[in-house]
Amino acid sequence: MPIYIYNTLTGKKEKLTGSGEAIGIYVCGVTPYSDTHLGHARPSVVWDVIKKYLHYRGYQTFHVQNFTDIDDKIINRAQELEVDPVQLAAHYSNEYLESMDALGVARADLYPKVTEHIPDIITLIERLIERGHAYVVNGNVFYSVLSFPEYGKLSNQKIEQLQAGTRFEVDPDKKHPLDFALWKKAKPNEPAWDSPWGKGRPGWHIECSALSYKYLGPEFDFHGGGCDLIFPHHENEIAQSEGATGKPLAKYWLHNGMINLKQEKMSKSLGNIVTVKEILKAYPKELIRFFILSNHYRSELEFHDQKLDEVSRGWQRLNDCVNVLAKMVDKAKIEPEPLSGDAAALAEAIRQGEARFTAAMDDDFNTALAIGVLFDLLHQVNAYIAKLDHKASADYALYQAYQLFATLAGGIFGIIKTDEHKLSGLSEPLLDLLLELRTELRSQKHYQLADRIRDRLAELNVVIEDTPQGPRWKIRS
Template identity: 50%
Template sequence: MKLYNTLKKQKEEFKPGEQGKVKMYVCGPTTYNYIHLGNARPIVVFDVVRRYLEYRGYQVTYIQNFTDVDDKIINRAAEEGIEPLQLAENYIKEYFKDADQLNVRRADVHPKVSEHIGDIVSAVEKLIEDGYAYEQGGNVYYSIEKFSNYGKLSGRSIDDMQAGARIEVNQEKKHPMDFVLWKNAKEGEPSWESPWGQGRPGWHIECTVMSIKYLGENFDIHGGGYDLVFPHHENEIAQSEAYTGSPFARYWIHNGFITVNQEKMSKSLGNFFLVREILEKFDAQVVRFYLLSTHYRSPLDFDDEKLEVSKKSFERITNTYQRLLEVERIGKLDAPWGEYEKEMDEKVKELKLKFEKAMDDDFNTSLAIAAIFDWAKDVNQYLHSKQEREEKPNLDVVRQSLELVNNFGQVLGLDFSVSAEAEGSESVAASPFIELLLEVRQQARVDKNWAAADMIRDRLTELGVVIEDTPQGARWKWR
C-alpha cells in the first residue's frame, strides 16, 4: 500500500509504527455553523481511509477533534446572543446529524478543546521552559526561529512565507511570523486561568495537545484539507516536535478543495453550500458517491448538474445490485456451471484485484468505483446471456458477486442494496409491499387471471413502479 505523504512530496509505502495497528488523527470542524460541502469532503475521505485500512486488517484508532474555542465561534455567539461554548455545542450536535446522514462513522474519540485546557497550559509551560516560546502582555508566542526545520511541510522558507503573507504589525512579537499559543482574555470572551493570567488557547496548540494525548508522541497518519498545510499543520509540527523532542506524524494526507466556478468553496467567500440544503435535493448516498468519484487529492468542482450525473451513475450500480438480489431470490444452486459461469467467476476475481489495486495506490476511490462499473457491465451481460438461453443463473455466481460488491460498498460507505431512485424513506419502506403485490400478480398469472394481473401492473405503473417480466420472474424499479 502506498500513499502520498505531503511531508515528503511523494508516494511512499505505508508502514505503521506498530505492526497491525494504525493511529490516525484528522482535524475536525470549527463549530460555529452547519457544515458545508467543502467541510464534508475530508470527513468522508478520511472515513473511507479508515474503512479501507480496517478492510486490510489493521486495527485503527481514529481521532477527530472539534474546535469549540475560536474567534469565529465568539463572533457568531455575539451575533446570536448566546454563550460561545453553548453555540459550539449546538453546532456539534448538528454536525453529527449531517455526518450520520452521509454514513460517516463516529471517531473513537471526538475531543473538544474546552475539555483539554489543563493539558494545553502544561504544554505551553514546557515550550516556554525549553526556550521555544515567550510571554508578552499575557499572550504567549511560539518563536519560529528557534525551530530549525520550520517550513518542512509546506516546502517554503520563512522569508518566502513572510513575503506572501498579510501580517499585522504586532510589537509584542520577536518575529512577524511567530504565532500565538495562548491569548490574553478580552472582556466577554470565554477564558481560563493560567500562569499568564486569564486567557484561552491559540488554534494550533489545540491539535498538538489532543493528538499526542490520545495517540502518543509519534503516530501514523495526520489528515485534513489542503488549506491546513500552512499555517496550521506547519505550526503543529514545529510546536509538537519542540514539545516532545521527537518526530510527530509519519504521514501527512491532505484532500483537495471543492470549488465553485474554479474558486475554493469557503464561508469567507460566501460561495458555500450547506450539506443539509444539498440533502434536501439529493439522496445522501448520491452526495457521498459524488465526493468519492474523484481522487481525494484532486480539486472537485460543484454544481447541481454534476450531482445529477453522480445520481445516474450510482443508479447504474444499484440497479445491477437490485437485479442480482431478485435473481438470488429465485436462483438455483444446481444450475449448470458452464462457460458463462466460469467467465463470470474470473470477472469477480478480477474485480477484487482491480479494487484493491486502486485503493492500495493512495486510496484511489475513482478507479475503485470504475472497477465496480466494469463489474456491473459484466453482471448484466451474464444475466442477459442466461435470459436469452432461458436458463436459471447459477446461485453460487450470484452470491459471490453480491458478497464482494457488498464488501466494497462497506469500504466506500455506500449501500448498493437500496436504489438511489427511491425518493425518501417512504419509498424504501414500500419495497416489501411491492414485492408482495408482485407475488400476488404472479399467482394470478399462474391461475390465468389476466384481469387481476393487469390491474396490479397498471396500478403500480400509476404509482411510479416500472415492471419488467423476465424468464427469471418480474423485476421492478422506481421510475
C-alpha cells in the same frame, strides 16, 4: 501487496508500514460555528472510506478528530446572535455529527473538544516555554518560529519567503512577524480560563498538538485535513509538537483537495456553501458519496446544482445491478459448487475485479479508478444475466458477484442504496404476488389491466420492468 500513500511531507508515495496494533489517525476537525457544508463532507467521506478499506485489509485503526470549539469566529458569531459561545459551539458540533451520520460516515473513536482540554494545552505551552520555543508578552504566549529550524518543511517554504508575503498587520508584541499565538490574553466578555499567564484562551493550532499527543502519543501514523490547512495550521502543529517532544509528529500527511463552487473554493468565509442537510433533502447519501468518491481525494472537485443529477444515472445503474443480484440471491438457496463455462468465466472475472479494486485502493486510495473497476464488473454481471434462461435463478457465480458488490460498493464505499431498506418485510412478498398475477394477465393479453398495475405501482415509486428473465420491481430513487 503493500499500500502506498502520497505523503505531503515528502511529496512522494510511500509504503504503509503501520506501527503498533492499530493505525493512529488524527484528522483536523471543524470549528463549529455554522452549518456543516459539502467541503466538510469530502474529508469525512474520504476518511470513512480509508478506514473501512484499511479494516478490509486487516488493519485496525484508532481515529481522533477534534472540535475547535473556542475561537474568534465562534465568539464573533455568538456575539452577533447574542448567545453563549460555548453553547453555540456545542450546537454546531452536534449538527456536524448529525450530518456525518446522515452521510453514513462511521464515527471517529474520539471527538475531543478544546474547551475540555485546557489543562493539557497549558501543560504543552509550559513545556514549549521551558524548551525555549515560546515566550510570554503581556499575558500572551507566542511561538518563536526561529527557534524551530525545520519550520516550513511541510509547506516547503522558507521563513524569509513567507515573511515577504505577509499581508496582515503584525502584532507589535511578536518578536518575529511569523510567530503565532499559543495563548491569547482574554478580552472583556470573552470566555476565558485561568493560566500561569493570566486569564485567556488557547490560540489556533495548539489544540491539535495537545490533543493528538494526549490520545495518540508523540508519534502516530496518519495526519489528515484539507489542503488549505497545510499552511499555517499543520506547519505550526509540527513546530509545536516536534518542538515539545523532539520526535516526528506523524508519519504520513494526507491532504484532500477542495470542493469548488463556480471555480471558487467553497468556504464559510466566502459564503458560497451548500450545506449537507440541504443537499440530503434532495439526494440520497449514497449518491453524494458516489460523487465524492468519483474523484481522487487529492484533486479539486467542481460542484454545481446539476452535478448530482449528472452523475446519478451511472450511480443508478450500479444500484440496479446490485439490487437485482440481491433479489436473485435472496430467493435461491446457494451452495458453493464447481462452475464451468460462462459461470466459471464470471467467477474468474469477479476474482480479478476484486484484485483490481484492491490494487486501485492500494495506490493512494484511488477511489475513482476503483469505481471504474466496479463498472467493469457490473458490465460483466449484466451481460451474464442477459444470457440466462428465462427462469434461471442465481447460481454460485452470481452469489459471489453479489457478495463482492455488497462488500466493496456497499460496505467500504457506502454507495449502494438497497431496495429492502425501503420496504417493510411484508410488502416484498405482496409485490411478488402482484407481479405474478400481472404476468398471468399479460400472458392472456389483458394488457390494459397489466398496464394499470404497472402505472399504479409507479405512482407508489415502484418501477416494474418486464425483462427477458421475467418481471422485476425496483424502488425509484
